[in-house]
Amino acid sequence: MTNPFREDLVSRSQPEPCTVVIFGATGDLTHRKLVPALYNLAVDGELPTGVKIIGFARREKSDAEFRTGLEELNRKVSRSGHDDKIWAPFAENIHYHTSEFTDADGYKRLAERLDAIDRERGGKGNRLFYIASAPEFFDDILISLKNAGLNQAAEGCWARVIVEKPFGTDLATAKHLNQVVNETFHESDTYRIDHYLGKETAQNIMVLRFANSIFEPLWNSRFISHVQITCAENLGMEGGRGGYYDKAGALRDMVQNHLLQLLSLVAMEPPTDLSADGVRDEKVKVIRSLRQWDTPEKVAANVIRAQYLAGHIDGTPVPGYREEDRVDPESMTEAYIALRLKIDTWRWSGVPFYIRMGKRLPKKTTEISVHFKDAPCVLFNALPGGVPGGNVLVIRIQPDEGISLRMVSKLPGTSLRLEPVKMDFHYATSFGKGSPEAYERLLLDCMAGDATLFARRDEVEEAWKFIDNIENAWHKSTTPPPMATFTAGSWGPKEADNLLQEDGFSWRRL
Ligand SMILES: NC(=O)C1=CN([C@@H]2O[C@H](COP(=O)(O)OP(=O)(O)OC[C@H]3O[C@@H](n4cnc5c(N)ncnc54)[C@H](OP(=O)(O)O)[C@@H]3O)[C@@H](O)[C@H]2O)C=CC1
Numbered sequence: 001m002t003n004p005f006r007e008d009l010v011s012r013s014q015p016e017p018c019t020v021v022i023f024g025a026t027g028d029l030t031h032r033k034l035v036p037a038l039y040n041l042a043v044d045g046e047l048p049t050g051v052k053i054i055g056f057a058r059r060e061k062s063d064a065e066f067r068t069g070l071e072e073l074n075r076k077v078s079r080s081g082h083d084d085k086i087w088a089p090f091a092e093n094i095h096y097h098t099s100e101f102t103d104a105d106g107y108k109r110l111a112e113r114l115d116a117i118d119r120e121r122g123g124k125g126n127r128l129f130y131i132a133s134a135p136e137f138f139d140d141i142l143i144s145l146k147n148a149g150l151n152q153a154a155e156g157c158w159a160r161v162i163v164e165k166p167f168g169t170d171l172a173t174a175k176h177l178n179q180v181v182n183e184t185f186h187e188s189d190t191y192r193i194d195h196y197l198g199k200e201t202a203q204n205i206m207v208l209r210f211a212n213s214i215f216e217p218l219w220n221s222r223f224i225s226h227v228q229i230t231c232a233e234n235l236g237m238e239g240g241r242g243g244y245y246d247k248a249g250a251l252r253d254m255v256q257n258h259l260l261q262l263l264s265l266v267a268m269e270p271p272t273d274l275s276a277d278g279v280r281d282e283k284v285k286v287i288r289s290l291r292q293w294d295t296p297e298k299v300a301a302n303v304i305r306a307q308y309l310a311g312h313i314d315g316t317p318v319p320g321y322r323e324e325d326r327v328d329p330e331s332m333t334e335a336y337i338a339l340r341l342k343i344d345t346w347r348w349s350g351v352p353f354y355i356r357m358g359k360r361l362p363k364k365t366t367e368i369s370v371h372f373k374d375a376p377c378v379l380f381n382a383l384p385g386g387v388p389g390g391n392v393l394v395i396r397i398q399p400d401e402g403i404s405l406r407m408v409s410k411l412p413g414t415s416l417r418l419e420p421v422k423m424d425f426h427y428a429t430s431f432g433k434g435s436p437e438a439y440e441r442l443l444l445d446c447m448a449g450d451a452t453l454f455a456r457r458d459e460v461e462e463a464w465k466f467i468d469n470i471e472n473a474w475h476k477s478t479t480p481p482p483m484a485t486f487t488a489g490s491w492g493p494k495e496a497d498n499l500l501q502e503d504g505f506s507w508r509r510l
């Protein structure tokens, strides 16, 4: 039976019509992710009627030229294909606005355009500002919005801002950006996007843990030996990414945000309700409880950084990291990282969590595996082959989203032999439909005023504290921990294997 007092917290608010202004609208993110996400919402009938899109960038373009460029990409990348009959009315609501990010007059003209759109709607309307520019423009755009009065909504309406990653490059810059954000928009109207939180299986972690009664009693140090989070990519620095990446590295690019967010979903306590702050209060406690690797010795013992050397991916030769386009030939930036993490809470005392992330690994896959302690095998130890390993719950974030549970079973036959088997749930076959793209869910949530799947100020800052300690040991210490190497197309350096072997474990084979 539903609890009438909690219904407001469980049922989802309705996305509301609004004008979406995208800053950086001629860029890659807008073309490959944002507009296809909005289009797919239109295909599924989920986009509120009356949503308009204004693309903001400096290049001169007509609405028609802008729409043509978006259509070309949509045809290539849209998950539901491209249907002219749906695209045509959708594209009629897309407009282009030429301006420099720092040009006050451009924002004045934008305000006039938005007012004109709102007049057609009866005088007022909601506004969603999506900052999809390079990070050096985040401050300028926020301040310009405020100067043009665009951070204020009309009575009964809202003005919200989505800020893309990277949210700062360290704690100091993140704090500064948070201050600028909070001086322009209210925290409840601020949506720091982390697209991993919009992935279907990431959202399912809480459901798996808290809507089933069988997992939660075991979800602690009494039954779990360790947890692994692997995020492997086979791409390197294609498309000119080397320039950005060589300044960021795997720790800042992926661990500070996406992978610590996944970790917090796996390790958090049950929230008291499903409100955005209820969930985020619990997630931030996990990040705050991470044991700090705050000396070069602790970093050397618990964190492995590495670069790939030339090798092969799917039989094709690929260059080493330092030979990649726009990467410094003497770069000391990691394109691979493996970490041992300790969460100092009652629940996780003594349970190591391991994260590994790398470019140019053999394939693209992201998963979380929860490794349970072995059963006391007094009954089966004497069997030929003994007991083959223990229970492992694998949450496949991508591709082939789903969950599997490894169990030990009797091999059919007249003798008693044990073999591991897998109970496997695949989203695609169980529900008969593909998952929406992360950006679809996140855009819709923002239109509905639901910030649960967006990072809060304190989460971002706590994550940076942890990351900064490691970065400082690497780049500011007189005895920096070494940079390991591995061949592109292999599963990372041997030092990362040793990290687990020291604790009696090994990385799951993927
Ligand atoms: N691309 C991706 O897959 C992802 C990107 N992101 C983040 O999204 C953001 C945008 O990335 P991406 O789309 O790849 O970037 P791009 O470099 O492809 O696009 C940058 C955009 O900013 C505009 N621009 C640059 N300078 C100015 C200026 N002075 N005034 C007005 N417009 C300007 C460009 O317009 P013009 O063409 O007119 O010069 C272009 O529209 C970044 O923060 C990135 O970290 C996050 C996750 C994934």
Ligand SMILES: O=C1O[C@H](COP(=O)(O)O)[C@@H](O)[C@H](O)[C@H]1O
Pocket (backbone or CB within 6 Å): 165, 195, 233, 253, 254, 366
């Ligand atoms: O944010 C980022 O994410 C991508 C990986 O995203 P995915 O959804 O394809 O798994 C990563 O390649 C990129 O370096 C990083 O900036």
